[in-house]
Amino acid sequence: MKRLPLILTTVVLTLAGTGMAGAHGDSPSPARSAGLYNTQFAWPSMEDIFRVATLQDYNTRLVVLTTFILGLASGLIGSFLLLRKRSLMGDALSHACLPGIGLAFIIMVAAGETGKYLPGLLAGAAITGVAGVGLVMAVRNTSRIKDDTAMSLVLSVFFGGGISILAMAQDMPGASAAGLEYFIYGKTASMVMQDFWLLTGVAGLVLLGSLLLMKEFTLLCFDEGYGKSLGWPVHTLDLVMLALVTLVTVVGLQAVGLILIIAFLITPAAAARFWTENLKKMLLLAAVIGALSGWLGAAVSALLPRLPAGAVIVLTAASLFLLSMIFGSARGVLKRALGHARLKRKVGRQHLLRAVYEIQEAHCENESQAPANVPVPFDELSRKRSWTLKQLRKLIQRAGREDHIESFDGETLSLSESGYGEAARITRNHRLWEIFLITHADIAASHVDRDADSVEHVLSPDMVRELEQKLDMRTVPASPHPLNQGESLS
Amino acid sequence: MNWYAYDTWIVIIGALCAIAAALPGTFLVLRRMSMMGDAISHAVLPGLAVAFLVTGTRASLAMFAGAAIVGVLTAVFTQWISSWGKVDRGASMGIVFTTLFAFGLLLIVQAADHVDLDPGCVLYGAIELTPLDVLADIEVGGILLEIPRAAVVLGAVAVVNLLLIVSLYKEYKISAFDPDLATTQGVNAGLMHYLLMTQVAVTTVASFEAVGSIIVIAMLIVPAATAHLLTDRLGLMLVLATGFGALSSFVGHVLALWLPPLMGFAGTTTSGMMAVATGLFFLLAWLFSPRYGVVRRIGRQRLDVAELPEEERLA
Numbered sequence: 050m051k052r053l054p055l056i057l058t059t060v061v062l063t064l065a066g067t068g069m070a071g072a073h074g075d076s077p078s079p080a081r082s083a084g085l086y087n088t089q090f091a092w093p094s095m096e097d098i099f100r101v102a103t104l105q106d107y108n109t110r111l112v113v114l115t116t117f118i119l120g121l122a123s124g125l126i127g128s129f130l131l132l133r134k135r136s137l138m139g140d141a142l143s144h145a146c147l148p149g150i151g152l153a154f155i156i157m158v159a160a161g162e163t164g165k166y167l168p169g170l171l172a173g174a175a176i177t178g179v180a181g182v183g184l185v186m187a188v189r190n191t192s193r194i195k196d197d198t199a200m201s202l203v204l205s206v207f208f209g210g211g212i213s214i215l216a217m218a219q220d221m222p223g224a225s226a227a228g229l230e231y232f233i234y235g236k237t238a239s240m241v242m243q244d245f246w247l248l249t250g251v252a253g254l255v256l257l258g259s260l261l262l263m264k265e266f267t268l269l270c271f272d273e274g275y276g277k278s279l280g281w282p283v284h285t286l287d288l289v290m291l292a293l294v295t296l297v298t299v300v301g302l303q304a305v306g307l308i309l310i311i312a313f314l315i316t317p318a319a320a321a322r323f324w325t326e327n328l329k330k331m332l333l334l335a336a337v338i339g340a341l342s343g344w345l346g347a348a349v350s351a352l353l354p355r356l357p358a359g360a361v362i363v364l365t366a367a368s369l370f371l372l373s374m375i376f377g378s379a380r381g382v383l384k385r386a387l388g389h390a391r392l393k394r395k396v397g398r399q400h401l402l403r404a405v406y407e408i409q410e411a412h413c414e415n416e417s418q419a420p421a422n423v424p425v426p427f428d429e430l431s432r433k434r435s436w437t438l439k440q441l442r443k444l445i446q447r448a449g450r451e452d453h454i455e456s457f458d459g460e461t462l463s464l465s466e467s468g469y470g471e472a473a474r475i476t477r478n479h480r481l482w483e484i485f486l487i488t489h490a491d492i493a494a495s496h497v498d499r500d501a502d503s504v505e506h507v508l509s510p511d512m513v514r515e516l517e518q519k520l521d522m523r524t525v526p527a528s529p530h531p532l533n534q535g536e537s538l539s
Numbered sequence: 540m541n542w543y544a545y546d547t548w549i550v551i552i553g554a555l556c557a558i559a560a561a562l563p564g565t566f567l568v569l570r571r572m573s574m575m576g577d578a579i580s581h582a583v584l585p586g587l588a589v590a591f592l593v594t595g596t597r598a599s600l601a602m603f604a605g606a607a608i609v610g611v612l613t614a615v616f617t618q619w620i621s622s623w624g625k626v627d628r629g630a631s632m633g634i635v636f637t638t639l640f641a642f643g644l645l646l647i648v649q650a651a652d653h654v655d656l657d658p659g660c661v662l663y664g665a666i667e668l669t670p671l672d673v674l675a676d677i678e679v680g681g682i683l684l685e686i687p688r689a690a691v692v693l694g695a696v697a698v699v700n701l702l703l704i705v706s707l708y709k710e711y712k713i714s715a716f717d718p719d720l721a722t723t724q725g726v727n728a729g730l731m732h733y734l735l736m737t738q739v740a741v742t743t744v745a746s747f748e749a750v751g752s753i754i755v756i757a758m759l760i761v762p763a764a765t766a767h768l769l770t771d772r773l774g775l776m777l778v779l780a781t782g783f784g785a786l787s788s789f790v791g792h793v794l795a796l797w798l799p800p801l802m803g804f805a806g807t808t809t810s811g812m813m814a815v816a817t818g819l820f821f822l823l824a825w826l827f828s829p830r831y832g833v834v835r836r837i838g839r840q841r842l843d844v845a846e847l848p849e850e851e852r853l854a
Binding site for chain 1: 568571572573574576577581620623624625626627629630631632633634637638640641642644645648649753754756757759760761764767768795799802804805806807808810811812813814815817818821825831833836
């Protein structure tokens with residue numbers, strides 16, 4: 050199973066590679082032989098890069114600024130959604146907007162208007178969007194149906210209704226409904242000034258709302274039940290939060306499309322989560338990552354030919370997510386793997402030193418005295434725990450690097466002074482913890498070794514001091530259970 | 540309203556799609572992975588694009604294989620991100636399917652923007668046109684039956700799904716309710732997870748190639764959710780879910796034929812109306828389910844209060 054990821058990745062990359070080869074290489078395809086292909090590909094000149102970077106073109110400026118602001122707002126509000134484990138709400142919501150668009154169109158045409166009046170369509174989208182969200186909440190709160198099923202249910206039924214309504218609107222006399230469905234697929238590269246102002250207004254509102262209700266939203270994210278017990282209007286706050294999400298979604302939807310708005314609500318927040326455990330920092334970071342993806346993606350799309358802005362922005366955000374997932378300083382995969390390896394090394398070292406100390410104890414004649422730091426035979430040590438010889442040699446080598454070993458010739462092992470002190474301290478901690486478990490937690494003496502083992506490596510100095518006081522022990526106590534060889538094999 | 544032979548075929552094809560989808564869909568609902576159908580239906584775009592670019596044709600089989608592979612990959616990637624990165628599963632699903640969709644869009648625009656392969660055509664397979672694509676003519680008792688290709692494809696998927704679930708019923712059940720217990724009982728819960736995901740991917744792809752994505756997303760989840768409100772037994776839930784799905788197919792088509800003329804419109808799509816019909820059945824169950832319905836719940840609260848002794852009722 051371990052190699053499965055590797056194999057799958059190779060397959061995907063190969064497939065993607067052949068796809069690219071089909072696009073740019075010489076493989077014959079019907080379309081190419083028909084002469085429809087334009088295969089010229091030119092890297093942008095420095096001049097072009099400069100023009101885009103300084104936002105000199107009107108269109109580029111508009112697209113970059115709008116996606117920047119949208120990324121900012123949705124990153125912020127998306128963080129709350131992520132913490133509420135409701136990231137896919139944006140997905141359900143954006144699908145639920147479709148029937149509203151169709152209905153608004155029909156009503157406006159019936160009233161003798163053009164039918165494609167933007168504020169009217171937006172209002173329709175917002176109304177069914179809110180209805181969809183309300184239905185999700187109602188189903189979740191009044192039945193055994195869970196969040197995800199409720200969202201999926203609203204998504205498919207509303208979207209199906211929307212398609213039916215649009216199909217009906219298609220043959221209304223006097224107005225053309227053609228292209229109405231592109232309202233939810235977006236038009237990133239052909240935005241107008243109106244989109245920019247709408248988005249700026251919504252972003253401002255989201256910013257203001259999140260700042261004013263920061264404390265309430267935080268509590269809602271982390272402990273809804275506690276908020277309820279304090280008498281807070283939890284459901285109302287929930288609706289306010291979702292109203293802000295609806296605003297961002299509806300306005301973003303017609304500017305950049307369904308997929309991009311879903312990605313914007315989820316990806317920057319999830320990426321930010323890897324860098325910090327602090328909510329305020331996470332909100333800030335999510336907004337920055339969202340804005341950065343919008344800006345970078347839109348700029349790249351403007352520079353290179355035939356790259357749809359929406360897709361490039363999604364891929365930019367996904368790359369930032371991947372980087373964060375690997376290198377994130379708070380919960381990144383690398384950081385956790387390193388921490389795990391470090392703990393494993395520490396546990397291994399402590400096991401080695403304690404084993405040596407216990408053998409020295411066994412060799413000691415006078416039981417009331419601390420054992421002398423005598424050399425220990427390698428054979429005896431290897432029988433002490435379920436180590437393989439290779440593992441044990443590696444452990445000794447590593448302990449040597451930390452100056453715990455005086456000498457090791459393959460037969461006998463002697464500890465250095467610091468190693469001996471460390472061994473005594475570790476053994477003492479282990480026994481203190483064991484005795485504490487026996488006297489205060491009623492764990493049988495025969496089982497206590499294993500139980501102690503799972504905690505002792507992370508005992509803090511404060512904790513050890515407390516144990517000393519509680520048990521009134523200053524020296525290394527005797528083991529509460531017999532120290533037979535291979536004890537931990539049992 | 541006139542009913543022709545192809546109306547019967549549309550209902551049959553819709554019902555077959557409903558049966559094929561409701562079986563794995565029931566387990567999606569129980570495992571809290573309901574959004575998977577939607578995620579897969581968006582995520583398969585790069586699979587379609589790569590299959591098209593490699594083979595150069597829109598031949599059904601290559602496109603189907605490409606889409607199904609990427610569909611399974613969606614589940615695999617979601618699992619990786621949520622287990623390695625400790626990201627909420629909904630969020631990782633969202634990240635995976637938006638990224639795959641964007642990648643697919645990029646491939647299409649880069650290479651084939653003038654070819655008839657756009658997200659719209661993938662998302663809206665038309666169930667109304669399926670009876671025209673006839674695979675075989677069979678004469679039964681003097682009546683010529685023209686069997687549409689979609690009916691054969693979806694029928695095969697439904698049979699495979701049914702056989703899998705019947706033969707591995709115990710394994711499906713235990714790994715849906717308690718994966719850890721399944722592992723201790725010697726059932727490979729991970730394998731069952733991917734088997735279910737493969738089923739969902741294949742069913743989704745086969746359905747929307749034949750009848751459009753919106754039907755299958757609705758049929759996966761809504762009938763199963765309806766059944767979930769009516770019973771606590773898994774076997775009965777599977778039966779009810781397929782039943783409601785098939786019924787929705789009929790009601791949806793009738794609605795599509797009957798409703799628009801009533802309101803002065805020329806017509807509408809059957810697929811959208813079938814999704815709406817599944818929603819109507821859910822609404823009924825939500826309100827009137829004998830055990831879990833809203834009405835019953837309110838009634839029970841009143842009743843409970845009425846049954847209390849006088850002094851406690853005041854408190």
